[in-house]
Amino acid sequence: MGQLFSDTSNNEDNGDLVSSANKYFLKIKAETKIISQETIHLIELHLKKGNIQGANSVINNALKNIDNAPINIAVTGESGAGKSSFINALRGIGPEDQNAAEVGVTETTMMRTSYQHPKIETLVLWDLPGIGTTNFPPKDYLEKVKFQEYDFFIIVSATRLTKHELDLAKAIRFMKKNYYFVRTKVDNDLQNEMESKPRSFNKAETLQQMRSYSVNTFTQNNMDIPQIFLISNRHLSDYDFPVLMDTLIKDIPNQKRHNLMLSLPNITKAAIDRKNKSMQQYIWLEAFKAGLLATVPVVGMIRDDVEKLKEKLNHYRVLFGVDDESLQVMAKESQVPVEQLRKIIKSPYLLETEKEETLGELFLKYLEKFASANGGLLASGLYFRKTFYLQFLFLDTVTEDAKVLLRETYSKI
Structure with a gap:
């Protein structure tokens, strides 16, 4: 020795x-x-x-x-898209746990809500009201929710991309911020497709169709195609949630990377x-x-x-x-x-x-x-x-x- x-x-x-x-x-x-x-x-x-x-x-x-470096993540999208469930998933807690984001609540306010990570004090997720629930145009919306405070935005959608979401994505890019597009409830969509087409159902093809639909929507609106992540808030290890986490870690500045990595479930x-x-x-x-x-x-x-x-x-x-x-x-x-x-x-x-x-x-x-x-x-x-x-x-x-x-x-x- x-x-x-x-x-x-x-x-x-x-x-x-x-x-x-x-x-x-x-x-x-x-x-x-x-x-x-x-x-x-x-x-x-x-x-x-x-x-x-x-x-x-x-x-x-x-x-x-x-x-000490703060990490602020903004989560936005239409009401009912699964934002609260997604925020809870990122924080590694269930809907009934203490300080969980309340699931299934209809948005009626312009107020943003903060949710601190239970283990990483410097990490805060912000639940922003769906732009479809306000009368503000996208640029004014971003100013109202203090867009400059966030490291990046995650736009959550459950089904089809709405005009509100597309306009918001354009405004975020205009403000020179990053955004990631997340389609939630993929497991529900797969289940519905399987029940409606029990003999011809193909999981891989259905997932590709979902992704292609989103890609085509961005293309048809003359927008750069962002990375598109198909996820299930109930089954995080399935689909694209791990890929989303890898992407966020790669894109965030070095000094914030450590705490973001430690925060992941x-x-x-x-x-x-x-x-x-x-x-x-x-x-x-x-x-x-x-x-x-x-x-x-x-x-x-x-x-x-x-x-x-x-x-x-x-x-x-x-x-x-x-x-x-x-x-x-x-x-x-x-x-x-x-x-x-x-x-x-x-x-x-x-x-x-x-x-x-x-x-x-x-x-x-x-x-x-x-x-x-x-x-x-x-x-x-x-x-x-x-x-x-x-x-x-x-x-x-x-x-x-x-x-x-x-x-x-x-x-x-």
Whole structure:
């Protein structure tokens, strides 16, 4: 084990440090990076000059931006199109949960309504009144609902695109904002088609017809064709909801990407893995800020470290939906006893004891795995403090727990 450690604090050659930073960031796809390329270049520039403090300062500011950057998503469309259900789906809550957007309510007001994400405080979804329920032309409508405050718009439609929705899309583009077109209730449309044409029904062809209709409508109105997403608010992993999430993550600015990724419901293994990769970046940046050049002691864990580790583990459990409250909700929806769900996950028991030996064993066990998977970092003399290795262990464990729960409950929900 000793060969894994060396004291690089007196190393005047920063080539290894720059090389490792380059390798790390190159491994991350551009559309999933949580800091901008400009920030990465600035970090590397400081490292080349041997200015470790300067690099850490840049990372510290980047982390603050990630934590504090507001994300405001506007959801609009005709009344009855399923906006409220869609907002609840994005927030990962059911229609009967506390603070859920009320479903099936007729719009009678011009007031917009905000819904904060239950786990990501900086993320707010805005339910805008359907433009068809107002007497305002699209441009005035956008000004009334304060269009400049939103990162992007999602126009929700249940069936046919109306003139109101098309005019609104034009106005949003004119205001130089992005919008995404979502057709909801796809499952209802498929069911109706199957019942009316039981012998000739073809699911793939019907979905293509729905998409083609929307494309043709935009074309006939001399409009650029946006990305069109066919979804069911009741069956999120089916149809285009995962594709919509990938698109939003890719299009949003880097500093807002991390919290948007963490906000998404655990509807597929890919969604869970995406959260894991984003948290890996965040932990790595935190570790760098804390000082990567310190030698990592094999033994010893102070009480403050233990308390902070507990906080981190609980935080990850909440973000990945494997905390006690999430288990209760999952048990109710899937009709699987909560005790059964607790038995199949591991994260609640990682820090059952405060014994230093137990934490040390965890650390050494995971360090071998980490060194094997991330040899590039370790080989070049970059060493995280012990607590950061354990955070990676916590992250891997809650990620696997989330996947296990998805397998156990998906077919029953």
